[in-house]
Amino acid sequence: MIFRQFFDFPSSTYTYLISSGKGREALIIDPVFEKTDQYIQLLKQLELKLVKVIDTHIHADHISGLSDLRDKTKCITLMGEHAPADVVSMTVKDNEAINIENIQLISLYTPGHTDDSYSFVMEDRIFTGDTLLIKGTGRTDFQNGNPYDQYNSLFERILKLPEDTFIYPAHDYKGENVSTIGEEKKYNPRLQVASSQEYANIMNNLNLDDPKLMDIAVPTNKSMGMTLDTQKKLNGISYDNLINIFKKEEFILIDLREESEILKKPSLNNSINIPYSNLQDYINNNKKFLESKKIIFYCAVGERSALAIQICQSYKFKQINHLIGGINNI
Numbered sequence: 001m002i003f004r005q006f007f008d009f010p011s012s013t014y015t016y017l018i019s020s021g022k023g024r025e026a027l028i029i030d031p032v033f034e035k036t037d038q039y040i041q042l043l044k045q046l047e048l049k050l051v052k053v054i055d056t057h058i059h060a061d062h063i064s065g066l067s068d069l070r071d072k073t074k075c076i077t078l079m080g081e082h083a084p085a086d087v088v089s090m091t092v093k094d095n096e097a098i099n100i101e102n103i104q105l106i107s108l109y110t111p112g113h114t115d116d117s118y119s120f121v122m123e124d125r126i127f128t129g130d131t132l133l134i135k136g137t138g139r140t141d142f143q144n145g146n147p148y149d150q151y152n153s154l155f156e157r158i159l160k161l162p163e164d165t166f167i168y169p170a171h172d173y174k175g176e177n178v179s180t181i182g183e184e185k186k187y188n189p190r191l192q193v194a195s196s197q198e199y200a201n202i203m204n205n206l207n208l209d210d211p212k213l214m215d216i217a218v219p220t221n222k223s224m225g226m227t228l229d230t231q232k233k234l235n236g237i238s239y240d241n242l243i244n245i246f247k248k249e250e251f252i253l254i255d256l257r258e259e260s261e262i263l264k265k266p267s268l269n270n271s272i273n274i275p276y277s278n279l280q281d282y283i284n285n286n287k288k289f290l291e292s293k294k295i296i297f298y299c300a301v302g303e304r305s306a307l308a309i310q311i312c313q314s315y316k317f318k319q320i321n322h323l324i325g326g327i328n329n330i
């Protein structure tokens, strides 16, 4: 397995790159905007294909690299479903699997630092975002943070993992880079409490200054999604338009979502399902057939389908369109 930890000095942020091996699919957690070229260089050197980028929550202290990586690599952006609407192209619920080639992460909804905070478990390790830090925990005084929720996320979820589970947080301010559940239970001063009330008392009396970049970072990170206007410019059509076209002409309708998403919200009638990550292979294997057809793509919020249009622009397809705002907008 390839596992890399990057550090952004100005914001003390850790970013993680994961892949099952050279030449395979990769995933990045909590990328920092200023560092995206560094990640892309390593992806190239290791011949990795970035397919998913995840933010554990809306960050307040740095600009996320999510949309920059999406635009540069056409990868899927992903957050928990409590993230503000349309920030990312795919969302997951609590306890849902996130798959890339030979790697699986399981999402844990761990609110408290913010109300959209998720952690992600992968085999022997957990990415805790700002919920659990090394010998600390993330502050709970903005973005709908709540110390009681955080207490539950810590004591009822994260700390119930095996003691030797590695902890990889989104930040560290003291030069540490990894810990374990066992070490944190014993030595994390914030966790030496007897009740949620005691924990809340600590958190409510931290009296911290707001992060320097907060007024810029939060609104920027909340608008990482591709706008409907941009989606429209990429051969986007409305649902009414799609229905009209469908009545009159023959089209292949392609649902680009993953199986887990289709279970939550079924595909439109007469769709075929080609998950976005498999699209390039599908096109290469069916080029002749597709060249004779008209195609309409759709996905959850219209991002993957807009990226699919960009991918298809290098082929000679008759007519390609995609559904603005995706199936969630119908």
Ligand SMILES: [Fe+2]
Residues within 6 Å of the ligand: 057, 058, 059, 060, 061, 113, 130, 138
């Ligand atoms: Fe944070």
